[in-house]
Amino acid sequence: MDVSVSRSGGIGGLRLVWEVDLDREPDRESWEVLLHDIPWDEVPPAPPEPDRFIYRIRCEPHEATLAERQVTGPWRELVDRVRARSEPRRAASGPRRAR
Amino acid sequence: MTRMRHAIVPPYLLARIAAVADERYPIAADAARRSLVRDAPVREWRLRGELPPFAHDRLPSVLPDAPSSPDRRISDAQGSETLPGRLVRREGQPATGDDAVDEAYDGLGDTHRMFDRVFGRDSIDGTGMPLEATVHYGDRYDNAFWDGERMVFGDGDGEIFSGFTNSISVIGHELAHGVTERTANLRYQGQSGALNEHVSDVFGALVEQYTLGQDAGAATWLIGEGIFTDAVEGRALRSMLEPGTAYDDDVLGRDPQPAHYDDYIQTREDNGGVHLNSGIPNRAFALAATALGGFAWEHMGRIWYATLTSGRLAVDTGFHRFAGETVRAASERFGADSRETRAVREAWAAVGVAPEEV
Numbered sequence: 001m002d003v004s005v006s007r008s009g010g011i012g013g014l015r016l017v018w019e020v021d022l023d024r025e026p027d028r029e030s031w032e033v034l035l036h037d038i039p040w041d042e043v044p045p046a047p048p049e050p051d052r053f054i055y056r057i058r059c060e061p062h063e064a065t066l067a068e069r070q071v072t073g074p075w076r077e078l079v080d081r082v083r084a085r086s087e088p089r090r091a092a093s094g095p096r097r098a099r
Numbered sequence: 100m101t102r103m104r105h106a107i108v109p110p111y112l113l114a115r116i117a118a119v120a121d122e123r124y125p126i127a128a129d130a131a132r133r134s135l136v137r138d139a140p141v142r143e144w145r146l147r148g149e150l151p152p153f154a155h156d157r158l159p160s161v162l163p164d165a166p167s168s169p170d171r172r173i174s175d176a177q178g179s180e181t182l183p184g185r186l187v188r189r190e191g192q193p194a195t196g197d198d199a200v201d202e203a204y205d206g207l208g209d210t211h212r213m214f215d216r217v218f219g220r221d222s223i224d225g226t227g228m229p230l231e232a233t234v235h236y237g238d239r240y241d242n243a244f245w246d247g248e249r250m251v252f253g254d255g256d257g258e259i260f261s262g263f264t265n266s267i268s269v270i271g272h273e274l275a276h277g278v279t280e281r282t283a284n285l286r287y288q289g290q291s292g293a294l295n296e297h298v299s300d301v302f303g304a305l306v307e308q309y310t311l312g313q314d315a316g317a318a319t320w321l322i323g324e325g326i327f328t329d330a331v332e333g334r335a336l337r338s339m340l341e342p343g344t345a346y347d348d349d350v351l352g353r354d355p356q357p358a359h360y361d362d363y364i365q366t367r368e369d370n371g372g373v374h375l376n377s378g379i380p381n382r383a384f385a386l387a388a389t390a391l392g393g394f395a396w397e398h399m400g401r402i403w404y405a406t407l408t409s410g411r412l413a414v415d416t417g418f419h420r421f422a423g424e425t426v427r428a429a430s431e432r433f434g435a436d437s438r439e440t441r442a443v444r445e446a447w448a449a450v451g452v453a454p455e456e457v
């Protein structure tokens with residue numbers, strides 16, 4: 001089972017993706033406790049703010065998109081933990097064009 | 100900075116400055132008054148308490164060395180994500196020795212000066228609202244943003260980004276988000292969002308050019324030059340003139356900005372690619388400015404500012420409508436057959452955007 005955090009936006013528009021495969025984590029149980037607390041379906045829409053980050057967080061079958069200022073409480077804990085456990089992959093925000 | 104004083108100030112502007120600038124711009128008023136001694140017809144207008152008839156349409160853009168009156172407040176978040184942080188430098192206080200604090204202070208001053216001197220706009224709201232900024236936000240925080248009240252700057256991670264206050268175009272970019280919010284309020288999503296980004300890049304680049312006294316040919320047209328560490332193969336975050344060429348790095352990848360409407364990027368990320376698709380109008384602006392030559396804030400800057408503040412842009416304005424409004428603003432200011440209006444039309448054509456008839 002994977003947890004992924006994609007961060008886009010920011011003044012640079014640079015997208016980063018962090019992924020953790022829970023099956024390879026030594027403390028899988030504590031991850032599951034944390035994931036159990038995530039209010040996947042209770043993220044209110046937030047007006048976009050110029051140059052702030054946007055987080056798309058996935059853990060099958062769940063997915064949620066959060067404005068940076070909504071990443072608090074268990075969301076923040078999850079994001080920080082995923083970031084601490086993996087190296088970010090840089091991903092294009094759209095389809096790459098041949099040049 | 101005194102080098103330009105005599106070269107670029109037409110007499111009618113001197114008259115206007117001498118007549119209206121006494122209190123707020125004592126240096127400019129004094130300089131204008133001295134110059135006017137040698138210019139009898141304009142002096143007579145002034146003696147009658149009038150502006151010359153042709154002075155009304157063109158706001159003073161002159162005397163880049165003349166001060167404006169910003170009210171700056173720089174706070175220090177000290178590595179936390181708590182805003183506003185501790186107030187560390189207010190208007191008129193001496194440099195603190197903290198580079199981020201002093202760079203933000205100076206950059207906001209430069210941006211205020213351009214908006215005030217060139218476009219006649221005093222601060223973000225046009226009525227002198229304080230310019231508030233927070234620096235040292237977050238832990239190795241790789242970003243700068245406008246939160247509706249203040250500009251916020253991170254220090255960068257030290258590996259890719261070396262801090263966000265050391266680029267004047269970034270500071271101007273953030274302050275311009277405030278101006279857009281108070282004027283056209285372009286919705287930060289899809290094409291109107293890319294235009295919002297574009298407007299911030301335009302004024303960010305213009306502040307840098309105005310402060311350095313660069314004409315369009317000498318300008319870099321880069322946004323965020325100097326914010327990457329030396330380890331990054333790249334010049335800046337974006338190139339307005341050559342979108343897609345700002346960096347090409349093993350870690351960062353290649354600058355993904357499109358330079359032509361045919362390459363518009365549809366994506367769910369980044370509010371619909373607002374930082375990507377801004378490359379298209381950015382290139383149009385830089386192409387027109389470099390085709391015209393001279394100081395970009397004098398012609399293209401005025402056209403874009405007039406467009407932004409015309410009251411004619413809907414919050415969801417798209418590229419074609421925006422292009423049409425810039426052609427209209429150019430025609431109103433410079434004439435439908437002027438080289439300025441032609442340059443604007445040709446630049447939009449070059450990036451594949453046909454201006455809507457408005």
Ligand SMILES: [Zn+2]
Nearest residue numbers: 050051296299
């Ligand atoms: Zn922006």
